[in-house]
Amino acid sequence: MSLELGFLVFRSPLLSFEAFLWAVLLVGTIAFWLSPGGIAWARFRSKASLAIPGPLGYPFLGLLTVFTGSTPHRALAKLAETLNAVKLMAFSVGFTRFIISSDPETAREILNNSAFADRPVKESAYELLFHRAMGFAPYGDYWRNLRRISANHLFSPKRIAGFEGFRRQIGAKMVEDIKFSMETRGEVLIKKVLHFGSLNNVMATVFGKKYDFENPDLAALELEELVSEGYELLGIFNWSDHFPLLGWLDLQGVRKRCRNLVSRVNVFVGKIIEEHAVKRIGVGPGDDGNNAGDFVDVLLDLEKHEKLNNSDMIAVLWEMVFRGTDTVAILLEWILARLVLHPEIQAKAQAEIDAVVGRSKQVSDSDVQNLPYVQAIVKETLRVHPPGPLLSWARLAIHDVHVGDHLVPAGTTAMVNMWAITHNEKVWSDPEKFRPERFMEEEVSVMGSDLRLAPFGSGRRVCPGKAMGLATVHLWLVQLLQGFKWVAAGEDAGVGGVAVDLTEHLKLSMEMKNPLVCKAMARVC
Ligand code: HEM
Numbered sequence: 001m002s003l004e005l006g007f008l009v010f011r012s013p014l015l016s017f018e019a020f021l022w023a024v025l026l027v028g029t030i031a032f033w034l035s036p037g038g039i040a041w042a043r044f045r046s047k048a049s050l051a052i053p054g055p056l057g058y059p060f061l062g063l064l065t066v067f068t069g070s071t072p073h074r075a076l077a078k079l080a081e082t083l084n085a086v087k088l089m090a091f092s093v094g095f096t097r098f099i100i101s102s103d104p105e106t107a108r109e110i111l112n113n114s115a116f117a118d119r120p121v122k123e124s125a126y127e128l129l130f131h132r133a134m135g136f137a138p139y140g141d142y143w144r145n146l147r148r149i150s151a152n153h154l155f156s157p158k159r160i161a162g163f164e165g166f167r168r169q170i171g172a173k174m175v176e177d178i179k180f181s182m183e184t185r186g187e188v189l190i191k192k193v194l195h196f197g198s199l200n201n202v203m204a205t206v207f208g209k210k211y212d213f214e215n216p217d218l219a220a221l222e223l224e225e226l227v228s229e230g231y232e233l234l235g236i237f238n239w240s241d242h243f244p245l246l247g248w249l250d251l252q253g254v255r256k257r258c259r260n261l262v263s264r265v266n267v268f269v270g271k272i273i274e275e276h277a278v279k280r281i282g283v284g285p286g287d288d289g290n291n292a293g294d295f296v297d298v299l300l301d302l303e304k305h306e307k308l309n310n311s312d313m314i315a316v317l318w319e320m321v322f323r324g325t326d327t328v329a330i331l332l333e334w335i336l337a338r339l340v341l342h343p344e345i346q347a348k349a350q351a352e353i354d355a356v357v358g359r360s361k362q363v364s365d366s367d368v369q370n371l372p373y374v375q376a377i378v379k380e381t382l383r384v385h386p387p388g389p390l391l392s393w394a395r396l397a398i399h400d401v402h403v404g405d406h407l408v409p410a411g412t413t414a415m416v417n418m419w420a421i422t423h424n425e426k427v428w429s430d431p432e433k434f435r436p437e438r439f440m441e442e443e444v445s446v447m448g449s450d451l452r453l454a455p456f457g458s459g460r461r462v463c464p465g466k467a468m469g470l471a472t473v474h475l476w477l478v479q480l481l482q483g484f485k486w487v488a489a490g491e492d493a494g495v496g497g498v499a500v501d502l503t504e505h506l507k508l509s510m511e512m513k514n515p516l517v518c519k520a521m522a523r524v525c
Helices: 003-011 013-033 039-044 064-068 072-082 104-111 123-127 141-153 157-162 164-185 190-207 218-235 244-249 254-280 295-301 310-324 326-341 343-356 372-384 418-422 466-483
Strands: 089-093 096-101 401-403 406-408 413-416 484-488 504-506 510-512 517-522
Touching: 039 089, 039 096, 064 072, 064 089, 072 089, 072 418, 072 504, 096 104, 104 401, 104 413, 104 418, 123 218, 123 254, 141 295, 157 164, 157 466, 164 190, 164 466, 164 517, 190 218, 190 295, 190 310, 190 326, 190 466, 218 254, 218 310, 254 295, 254 310, 295 310, 310 326, 326 343, 326 372, 326 466, 326 484, 326 510, 343 372, 343 466, 343 484, 372 466, 466 484, 466 517
Parallel strands: 096 413
Antiparallel strands: 089 096, 401 406, 484 517, 504 510
């Protein structure tokens, strides 16, 4: 700035007032930002009797960069440790207020408190109409009704057992696809096989439909496109969720893509519902509901006061595809990755299967209870690689509530860092070591009662599909271990080489950044 210009700036009353305003804004921002937890917490500083410790992050942005990275669970665990905020940490992402716990007892307090029985609905979930589906519906009668219907007609032990045949058939088809891939390519990209197997499993249970993804027709191609677009939209970090003023600009095009997807989904699912309705003309509703066909039939059978309108029905059905497909496929991919890395553990599991089921006999759900080591492998993988390290779906404080001595204001998003808990050496001995034996030495439930390992969450909004998910993972794992010995692919695999890359990437679920490619060697009977 020249001397003359500098002089003018000082002398001009207008400019000095402007400068004054800027200075006030700057001081205000810094003061706000200096609140523990960052800017979104500033308004509540005087309200909170005991401030929750937390990082400031960047002015305005808060911890935004943590969530645009690929391992936010690790970054948040490290921050909590450094700030002595393992029990509870506060932070901001833009104008969204968060708390997160990396401690089993505090996690229990949050997840089991009805004050946290709501979920924050991101723009993509709202636009995809998921606020009318179980996972994002506000806590209340509508949500309770959906939980009750699905508990009775989709996730009941009887229904899960009723779908055993389907699961086994799909498992057998995966075994065939793997053989084919070995014959034609000499290796297997297992993620693809598991994804399509799992998608078919959900489509069969929920919609009564099966697709051939190896030789896809138009419907299979459309389904795969709808699913992958939905996964991407739900997994995207959307700036509008945290900076409301940006909302109307739709800078990332999320809203536009969601609306486009919703109209395609309406046509796709609407057609399936229509087919069911036509088939039912002249046929009475399913007898006691437990023997009814699929979940579409169940929803069509609902009595008047429970009946869902068409668009709610589509939202409920479609959500199941998202919740049920990749969680199962991704968990199995991590399990196989671990078994390739630890041949001795794989051999021990196969010896157990050979002794209990045999090499060629068809496995059934009831065999699994006699396979404790196989179950221990699944638990250890859930511990080391939880598919939802931040429990995927956060909770929202419905009203002001205390967590320990801290006041958490209504509207705060609450998270549990399950990954941090399962990797804490004060909670688990040798947490980095993959050692299924720990679950042979101590009985630990993964269903939500023991917060040291709650990969399905806990409390009112615990995963309703957990038993179905586990039944599927166990059955398919046994089929895959009965059929093949899993070894690393690639010349440099093994000592010194990268046999399996365990790098994580948290999208909607925690995926392997570089999908597992391995060899499946047929086991001789
Ligand atoms: C390995 C498999 C699975 C894992 C790790 C998993 C994990 C989770 C987690 C962590 C939550 C949030 C729980 C909470 O807030 O406390 C959840 C919710 C949910 N899951 Fe799963 N899940 C799996 C399989 C399934 C399957 C197979 C289905 C259905 C087909 C399903 C349907 C749901 C639904 C509907 C919710 C929302 C419940 C609500 O908000 O009331 N999940 N799941």
